[in-house]
Amino acid sequence: MTFSVIVPTYNRLPLLRQTLESLFRQDFRDYEIIVVNDGSCDGTDAYLKTLSAESRIIYHCQENQGLAATRNAGLRYAHGEYIAFTDDDCVLPKDWLSKYHGRFRQSPAVGIGGASRTGNPTNPYAEANDLINNYLKTALNSDRVEAPFLTGNNVAYTRAILEKVGGPDNRFRMGAEDRDLTYRIVRAGGVVLFDPSIVVDHYNDADLIGFVRHQYDQGKGSYLFYRLNRNSFGRPSSIPMAVYLGLLVHPFTVQRLGKAALLFFLIVLAQIAVVAGFLTAMISHNRDDSTGNVDEKKE
Numbered sequence: 001m002t003f004s005v006i007v008p009t010y011n012r013l014p015l016l017r018q019t020l021e022s023l024f025r026q027d028f029r030d031y032e033i034i035v036v037n038d039g040s041c042d043g044t045d046a047y048l049k050t051l052s053a054e055s056r057i058i059y060h061c062q063e064n065q066g067l068a069a070t071r072n073a074g075l076r077y078a079h080g081e082y083i084a085f086t087d088d089d090c091v092l093p094k095d096w097l098s099k100y101h102g103r104f105r106q107s108p109a110v111g112i113g114g115a116s117r118t119g120n121p122t123n124p125y126a127e128a129n130d131l132i133n134n135y136l137k138t139a140l141n142s143d144r145v146e147a148p149f150l151t152g153n154n155v156a157y158t159r160a161i162l163e164k165v166g167g168p169d170n171r172f173r174m175g176a177e178d179r180d181l182t183y184r185i186v187r188a189g190g191v192v193l194f195d196p197s198i199v200v201d202h203y204n205d206a207d208l209i210g211f212v213r214h215q216y217d218q219g220k221g222s223y224l225f226y227r228l229n230r231n232s233f234g235r236p237s238s239i240p241m242a243v244y245l246g247l248l249v250h251p252f253t254v255q256r257l258g259k260a261a262l263l264f265f266l267i268v269l270a271q272i273a274v275v276a277g278f279l280t281a282m283i284s285h286n287r288d289d290s291t292g293n294v295d296e297k298k299e
Contacts, residue, residue: 003031003097003156004080008070009088010038013047015203016088023086024056028097031084033057034074039064066173071152075167084156091119091201099198100156110161110190111182113137113150114198124259125211126204128266135250139243141194148192152178154200161190169228174214175221175277183229183236215270219277227285244271 005023009016016035023033035057037044045061052059058077062070071085084100086092103112115137118130133151140149155178165184168177182192206214229236251263 001030001032001079001081002101003028003082003084004074004078004159005031005033005084005086005097006071006074006078007033007035007086007088008038008067008074009035009040009044009048010064010070011040011042011044012088012205013040013042013044015205016044017047018091018203019086019088020051020057022090022092022094022096025094026092026097027094028101031097032079034077035059036070036074037061038066038070066170067152068168068172068177069170071168071177072170075162078159081159082156083159083162085152085154086200087153087202089203089205090116090153091203093199093201096198096200099195103193103195103198104156104158107193108191109193111148111150111155111157111185111192112198113148113155113182113192113194114200115196116151116154116202117199119201119203120205123204123206124262124266125206125208126202128263128270129204129206129211129214130202131251131254131263132247132267132270135247136239136243137194138196139246140239148182148186148194150178150182150192150194153202154198157185161185161188164188164190171228172221172224173217175217175219176225177221179222180225180229183225211266212269212273215273216277216280219274219279220281221277222274223278223281223285 007019035048037048039062048057048059051057060073060077062073075083082100082104084097100112115134116130118127120126136149165188168181172180185192226236247267248264251260255263
């Protein structure tokens with residue numbers, strides 16, 4: 001088996017159907033699809049049981065445990081030489097796996113990530129989210145930082161490197177789990193690359209509250225990332241301030257003034273939410289530390 005594709009899902013049945021249909025249409029044939037249901041209650045279980053009974057997917061259902069644990073659950077079923085991850089709100093082009101396969105064959109990389117294109121550009125929150133991620137991928141991956149900035153909706157690794165570093169860390173429920181994984185891979189001597197030609201369509205269905213909550217969770221995850229890796233390797237470098245300033249200007253270089261102004265506002269709001277999440281996690285950890293209630297064990 002060449003590829004195992006792992007798709008975590010949680011209460012996104014209509015979007016999940018699109019994701020799986022795009023995976024069934026891949027022109028690369030030697031692959032398996034593993035779907036991990038993280039406690040959905042929207043009919044996802046019945047749908048996936050049907051596909052599993054037809055031998056179209058490998059299916060695992062669990063109580064809600066968060067994104068890292070869900071991906072790790074999928075890894076336990078994987079047989080592929082390469083492990084590709086995507087999310088349940090993405091649509092993959094038919095040559096998605098073929099592109100990854102060719103890129104792995106052409107380079108020494110043990111991890112490769114691609115870009116996201118907003119599938120529903122009329123949703124400003126979806127567009128702002130993808131704009132932030134794609135900008136950071138371009139800015140950080142061209143500056144030879146300690147570890148490339150990749151996202152788990154469009155990434156693939158060799159099975160061997162995931163086994164070497166232990167896969168995603170289950171302590172990350174949502175936010176920075178991808179950054180932590182690539183950082184540990186690079187620290188273990190692996191080469192990780194960003195290929196902007198490997199693109200998925202991202203159908204993020206977030207509203208304003210969902211957008212802010214997602215950014216807040218990113219901040220909480222970022223605090224955990226810095227805290228855990230400081231203890232293990234020496235504190236990772238922070239993202240340079242120049243990158244954040246460039247992010248604020250970026251909408252005005254790619255959009256007309258009215259839309260750029262809206263995206264600028266959402267980027268500022270996102271950064272406020274990230275800082276709030278970071279501070280909340282830090283205060284919570286310090287409080288737990290003072291009472292001796294800190295669990296540093298990786299599950």
